[in-house]
Amino acid sequence: xxxxxxxxxxxxxxxxxxxxxxxxxxxxxxxxxxxxxxxxxxxxxxxxxxxxxxxxxxxxxxxxxxxxxxxxxxxxxxxxxxxxxxxx
Numbered sequence: 001x002x003x004x005x006x007x008x009x010x011x012x013x014x015x016x017x018x019x020x021x022x023x024x025x026x027x028x029x030x031x032x033x034x035x036x037x038x039x040x041x042x043x044x045x046x047x048x049x050x051x052x053x054x055x056x057x058x059x060x061x062x063x064x065x066x067x068x069x070x071x072x073x074x075x076x077x078x079x080x081x082x083x084x085x086x087x088x
Contacts, residue, residue: 005060012059
């Protein structure tokens with residue numbers, strides 16, 4: 001799972017195009033032309049290196065499964081293990 005998240009972050013880094021982002025000084029936010037946006041905290045820098053970090057972090061976290069999905073995968077693995085033991 002961590003590998004998928006790392007690959008998603010790397011892909012986001014490779015696809016990152018700074019010209020696709022606009023900084024709104026009034027709202028202290030970055031807006032992407034694809035509709036995504038990031039609100040910045042008061043002390044956060046407005047540079048594009050921080051924006052890239054945020055884009056990569058969002059890509060990685062959206063690739064990680066939630067607890068329900070992880071439990072479903074574990075259950076499937078346990079079921080397969082039990083089926084294999086039954087066949088032996």
